[in-house]
Amino acid sequence: MLAQAALTLHDEPLAKTQDSSMTDAVPPTQSEWEQALALVALKRDKTAYAALFNYFAPRLRAFGMRMFGNEQQALEMVQDTLLNVWQKAHLYDASRGCASTWIFTIARNVRFDMLRKKMSRKDDILADDLWADGDYPDMEDEQTERWDIWIVAEKIAPHFDMLPPAQRIVMEKVYLDECTHQQVAEELGVPLGTVKSRIRLALERLREAIDAKHS
Amino acid sequence: MPNTVKHHPSLSVLEQFCEGRLTAEVALVVAAHIDLCPHCQQLQHDIEADLACAWAGEPIAATTDNSAFAAMLQQIVSAEPAPLEAAASSLSKAKSLEFGGQQFLVPRSLQRLAAKRSKWLTLGGIATARLPSGDPHHISLLYISEQTQVPRHTHQGMEMTLVLSGEIEDENGRYVAGDLIVATPDHTHTPRNVKQEPCLCLSVLSAPLTFTEGMTRLLNPLQRFFY
Numbered sequence: 295m296l297a298q299a300a301l302t303l304h305d306e307p308l309a310k311t312q313d314s315s316m317t318d319a320v321p322p323t324q325s326e327w328e329q330a331l332a333l334v335a336l337k338r339d340k341t342a343y344a345a346l347f348n349y350f351a352p353r354l355r356a357f358g359m360r361m362f363g364n365e366q367q368a369l370e371m372v373q374d375t376l377l378n379v380w381q382k383a384h385l386y387d388a389s390r391g392c393a394s395t396w397i398f399t400i401a402r403n404v405r406f407d408m409l410r411k412k413m414s415r416k417d418d419i420l421a422d423d424l425w426a427d428g429d430y431p432d433m434e435d436e437q438t439e440r441w442d443i444w445i446v447a448e449k450i451a452p453h454f455d456m457l458p459p460a461q462r463i464v465m466e467k468v469y470l471d472e473c474t475h476q477q478v479a480e481e482l483g484v485p486l487g488t489v490k491s492r493i494r495l496a497l498e499r500l501r502e503a504i505d506a507k508h509s
Numbered sequence: 510m511p512n513t514v515k516h517h518p519s520l521s522v523l524e525q526f527c528e529g530r531l532t533a534e535v536a537l538v539v540a541a542h543i544d545l546c547p548h549c550q551q552l553q554h555d556i557e558a559d560l561a562c563a564w565a566g567e568p569i570a571a572t573t574d575n576s577a578f579a580a581m582l583q584q585i586v587s588a589e590p591a592p593l594e595a596a597a598s599s600l601s602k603a604k605s606l607e608f609g610g611q612q613f614l615v616p617r618s619l620q621r622l623a624a625k626r627s628k629w630l631t632l633g634g635i636a637t638a639r640l641p642s643g644d645p646h647h648i649s650l651l652y653i654s655e656q657t658q659v660p661r662h663t664h665q666g667m668e669m670t671l672v673l674s675g676e677i678e679d680e681n682g683r684y685v686a687g688d689l690i691v692a693t694p695d696h697t698h699t700p701r702n703v704k705q706e707p708c709l710c711l712s713v714l715s716a717p718l719t720f721t722e723g724m725t726r727l728l729n730p731l732q733r734f735f736y
Contacts, residue, residue: 340586347585351578352569373581380585394565395558402529410533418641419533423618424526424540430550460563488562491555498552499520 324485327393328386335383347376350394354401361405371408375401385427392485399425453500461496464489514546514687523549527556534646534713537618538669538689541711544616545673545687601625608636608652613674613709626650635659637712651710653677658701666715668692670700675708677701 330346333339351372358368378400386396403421410418447469454462463482467473475493479486518526518539525531526539543549603624605614615623619640626638634657642648651670653659670690677684679698684690692698702708 343586344582347578347582350565351581352573352575353564353567355573356567356569357564369577369581373585376581377585377588380588391554391558392561392565395561398561398564399557402527406529406533419537419622421529423621424533424536426544426617430547460559484562484566485558488558491558494551494555495520495559502520 324392324394328388331379331383331386331388331393331396334380335386343380346379350379350397351376354397357398357401358405367408371401371405374404374408378404391487450497450500453503456503457496457499461492461499464492465496468493514542514548514685516682516684516688516690517546517549518542518689520552523552524556524560527553527560532646534642534648535669537622537648538671538711538713540618541616541671541673542687542689544618545671606650608709609654609707611707616673619673619711623650633657645715647714649712649714651712653700653702653708653710655702655705655707658699661697661699665694667694667713668715669713671711673709673711675702675706676704677708677710678703 327346327349330339330342333342334346354372354375355368358371359365362368362371375397379397386393403425406421406424410420450465451469454465457465464478467478467481468475473481475486475489479489482489522531522539526536526543529536531539543553601624602620603615604620605612606623606626607613608629622640625641627640629636629638629652634654636652637649639647639649645666650673653675668691670684670692672684672686672688672690674686676686677700679690679700681698690700
């Protein structure tokens with residue numbers, strides 16, 4: 295019985311992960327990255343930093359190649375982004391979001407300013423103007439729970455096809471399989487906060503689509 | 510009933526904003542809207558979490574050439590600590606601005622640029638001051654006195670107006686601080702301030718306006734004035 299339970303616990307997420315084509319290997323957890331950033335911030339720990347670097351550098355380059363279509367600029371973006379991570383790790387605040395989100399937004403800002411500089415705009419709009427350093431105060435998380443009460447699965451489920459895959463999977467698990475947010479997070483290997491984010495985004499997208507149909 | 514923001518950018522515009530793919534001037538209007546709109550603050554947070562999580566979980570082909578990275582890692586960890594930068598960036602920021610004897614709070618995203626605005630140009634009850642920006646988009650602050658109508662106009666390009674303070678209305682509705690009005694070439698509208706207090710807006714134009722009312726069509730300077 296126990297063995298069987300262990301087996302299902304072990305097998306189910308793997309099977310689901312595969313058919314949802316999310317990832318082929320379980321990525322290191324967000325809390326490991328948070329710890330690494332804390333070590334870099336407090337002790338300028340090069341081993342912890344190298345782990346972050348080795349994981350994120352190839353992914354940043356892939357992102358840079360998509361955005362610039364040019365290896366040299368992609369690598370410039372990687373270097374600038376990861377230098378920021380090394381020098382500004384103390385500015386990362388885990389209560390405001392995942393380590394990977396923090397790194398992603400740095401890369402976005404670096405890329406934006408690189409493009410503006412290339413167009414040699416002086417005295418112009420900078421990434422720092424557009425994106426606040428960290429979140430706004432009083433970010434509330436209760437909305438998802440409140441929406442849950444009002445939403446009837448049969449009404450919205452037919453529209454799940456229009457959602458981006460990552461959001462659709464979360465919605466199916468919550469509204470059709472009636473999983474808790476925590477269960478979904480564990481099954482998909484994504485942070486709980488991201489599960490909640492994806493539910494809110496999916497609901498917003500469904501609302502937009504339904505509004506458009508009625509007007 | 511408090512005045513709540515009702516006119517938001519679409520989810521796809523917010524997504525492009527979060528990825529950094531919007532034109533800078535349009536992105537600035539969206540950023541200022543987000544500063545004033547808790548709903549879109551939450552959506553921005555969610556979109557960034559969603560995008561970043563998908564990005565970080567992507568598998569990377571084992572065959573990729575990582576030779577460039579060893580030298581890069583060495584260079585980074587031997588870099589000097591970051592210079593202190595806090596003081597410099599807060600120097601030229603306008604937390605509020607004064608016009609027509611009235612103080613207006615400036616959203617965070619506009620504070621640095623609002624301090625670099627050009628001189629106000631005044632025409633009747635309307636005034637405008639340009640913020641630094643490049644072609645083909647013009648971005649400016651637009652002040653509309655109480656009980657004043659902006660001449661009826663159409664757009665050759667796109668016009669985005671964000672109410673920063675006060676209230677305006679046009680043929681389609683009523684807009685309060687934080688509301689975003691997007692007008693495309695097929696729109697003709699007459700924004701007006703019917704309240705007893707002045708209104709301040711941020712406006713982005715991608716092409717000159719055409720004024721459609723008889724009198725104002727003769728006043729060519731109006732077009733130069735707005736664009």
